[in-house]
Amino acid sequence: MTRIIAGVAGGTPLISVPGTVTRPTTDRVKEALFSRLESMDALAGAHVLDLFAGSGSLGVESASRGAASVELVEYDGGAAGVCQRNAAIINDILGRKVVTVQRSKVESFLGRVRDTGVDRWDLVFIDPPYPLGEAAVTAALAALAPDLAPEAVIVLERSTRSPEPAWPAAVERFAEKKYGETRLWFAEPADGD
Structure with a gap:
């Protein structure tokens, strides 16, 4: 069972994507990841982008831990529907709309990212399906780079x-x-010096 680990909604169960469409991040990895992000002060008030979101568990966890906004991007119809349901769970708990969902290919979304109303992303999760080639991962990172806040953190799984x-x-x-x-892998915008 997937759940929110900590924050205001800690312990709340989430809906999982049935079948083998996605590969969920384990609770062990999620707990270690979010512990590190909290120690870096990368969550409170952050604008979070979760690419290849699957069930949206990383983005929803961010909302539970104080992110200002979370955008889940998922192309698969079934997985995007699960993202919608998990977004509704956390938004209901928070009493406001923090998490939104875009059913879109990542490349298409990154081409129109400014339409979200977020100027710059503070925290980005990239958790593509393992069969996705490295050239596609690098292309997504390059397309994302202009929309990162100066102190942004990227987590690639x-x-x-x-x-x-x-x-x-x-x-x-x-x-x-x-x-x-x-x-x-943890990354950040390159220093322009």
Whole structure:
């Protein structure tokens, strides 16, 4: 069972995407990830973008922990429907609309990201399906870069069998962590100096 781990909605169960359309982030990985993000002060008041959202659990967890706004982007119809339902759960608990859902391919969304009303993203989760090629991951990072806040944090989740992505010039990795079969890369906008 997927659940919100902490924050105002801690312990609330979430709806999972049936079948094998998505690969949910385990509670162990999610707990470690959010502990790190909170220690970096990357959540409170943040504008969060969750690309390849699956069930939306990372974005919903962010809302529970104090994010100002969360945009879930998912193309698969079934998964996008689950995102809508999970967004409704957290929005009801919060008493306001913090989490919204875009049913869109990531490339299309990034081409029109300014339509969301968010000037810059403070925190971005990128958790693509493992079969997605590295060139597509790098293209998504490059397309995202102009819309990042100066102190933004990007979290890229991939299989430990996937190679490190080729980071575009506008983005630089600052850390990585392995949890079983999952590897998280942490990146930020490159210093323009």
